[in-house]
Amino acid sequence: MPTDQELIRIVPSDRQLAYQETEFYAFFHFGMNTYTDREWGDGTEDPKLFNPAKLDADQWVSAAKSAGMKGVILTCKHHDGFCLWPTRYTSHSVASSPWKKGTGDVVKEVSDACRRHGMKFGIYLSPWDRNQPCYGTGKEYDDYYLAQLTELLTGYGEIFSVWLDGACGEGPNGKKQVYDWERYYACVRKYQPDACICVCGPDIRWCGNEAGDVRKSEWSVVPARTALAESIQEKSQQADDEEFRQRKITSDMEDLGSRAALQGEKDLIWYPAEVNTSIRPGWFYHTKEDNQVKSLEELISIYCGSVGGNATFLLNVPPMPNGLLHPNDVARLAELGQWKRSAFSGNLAEFAEITASSEDAAHPVQNVLTDTRTTWYQPETDAKTGAFPAELIFNLHTQKALGYLVIKEAIQHSQRVEAFCVYAQKEEKWVLVYEGTVIGYQKIVKLSEAFTRKLKIVFSDYRVAPLISFVGIYPKR
Structure with a gap:
């Protein structure tokens, strides 16, 4: 059992401290699934479907800011492989879409809007790519992934979060990729040393569910083995599964850092938790969910349990096919911000x-x-x-x-x-x-x-x- 003095030697890095101080930030799931009314695409979608004629990144970011959020993370590429920026490494991107006649760049519009509104900007880049032919080939695909990651890390200003999903299925060739996590981490450290690498990364720990469920006791000092990307990957969602999205923390994952949990552990790390959930049942926009936006009471409960429970809170708000957030979502965010400002004023x-x-x-x-x-x-x-x-x-x-x-x-x-x-x-x-x-x-x-x-x-x-x-x-x- 580690001594008290050994336990208090485990402290956060400056980047982890800054991330924790961000507290509450938005996830924008936007891409090909927005147009196919699906949660997970298969990589065969036609880029011509993508056409957010009214896209207004300022509306997205200002809505997030109204809720008291301090940053946003954008799904630059989901599992279907469609890229929201004009990458040089595949034609399966906005460059092949009718939006702005192929000259648009969603990543640039959102990152620029973040700077205008004083908000942090982060990226989600799915390691799984169901469109890329070289996926599953090992180094060739890792080189491809790193080339795209480098584009995002060097072309859009300061990045506070690199969100690495644990999903790992088959590509178009029927093979699965063994991700070279260490090369991915090294790339982030090289180009954005202040960014936290999240979920399948060494800096920020996934809370273990997508329902907004929280632990009674959330420790940041935990066994080093909890940060092994392969084990996180195993617990991540591997298929479009509505039941998975509603699943809560299991009893065997409830206690990660008490004295009893650390008994016999030799290697400890600072690995704080992030709670992530969506304001709607799905992660991408679906018209049928317009009246299923989480209530103010639900969001307050998750906020108090996460930000007020030694974690951060990543709330997904999916834009519509026209490129705007739905008025119901915008109104709920404003209500949450109003509650937050009122509840914590007048100390x-x-x-x-x-x-x-x-x-x-x-x-x-x-x-x-x-x-x-x-x-x-x-x-x-x-x-x-x-x-x-x-x-x-x-x-x-x-x-x-x-x-x-x-x-x-x-x-x-x-x-x-x-x-x-x-x-x-x-x-x-x-x-x-x-x-x-x-x-x-x-x-x-x-x-x-x-x-x-x-x-x-x-x-x-x-x-x-x-x-x-x-x-x-x-x-x-």
Whole structure:
């Protein structure tokens, strides 16, 4: 069993920290499937089908921004092999479509729109290519894939995410490709060193389902074997399967980083989770789903469970064949953004009298009011026994109906908190209102039953000492 000191040596890279701080971002599934009304194409589709006459990337990006998102990821090529940019390496692309008489470039339009709106831009490039004749031949296909990856990494400005899907089926020659993941990773590191390589990559971990389901305790310090691309590939969707899209986290994948889960593990890594789901039942646009957009309540629940559960949240919003987002999707995103701005405004902690059971002189309790990488609260520690009990009390001065509590750890120094409790004072007695496990980057706690003048947070179990970078207490709206 790794010691506490060994556990807290596992910390995020700068690129992983930046990715976690992105928090919430959009997926745009758009391509040949948009025109065939399918989820997975077979690579035989005619490029002449592709003609988004009203394409407006600014509408896509501004809709995402209205929801409080900070970036977008575009499906530059899905499994059918059709490319949304005029690649030099195949004619199966927008260059062979009637859209803009073959001169269009969706990747450029979306990446440019991101820059105009101050949003990050990322790429999805499916390793599986059901159109490419050399798929399944080994190095020849890897060379082809890397050539296209290089085009995307060098031609469209800064990239924050390279999303590598684990799907691996047969190509037109009936063969499967054994992907050379290490060459793919090296290419990304060479041309976009600040980009995170996600899912079948070493930087960001797929949460394990597409339904928006989250773990009760999401650890970022996990066994190194969880990042093996081949094992991730095995668990990924390998065919168009509606049941797979609704599947939740299985019991054997629920606990990845507790002390019990790490028993006997020698190699540990920082490998934070990303929760991904679609705003509709499918990933690509289908007219029949226009009235099946996730409710505001569903999206709030997933947001609080992911962004507020030590993960990031990638929400898919599929454009229509005309190149616009559907009004129902746009309206829902705006509603979500309005909720987010309202729910997390007016931090009552800023006006509270804050006391701590103990504090390190260099890291006083007032630091929980400044949400930065460079400041945090830390309890006093003893060289022999470790940290003293860590307990924070917020005196709000008057009775308040509380909505949400937000707690963040200084994860640049690892993930440490294993258990904590929240109490509200009622008639001079402390009443338990929430019992939690991990915190990590951020924990969002709904305090719907709390009406109090004082709130107490007790960090009961942790690795070495809890380092708390932020506490937000928000009134009920």
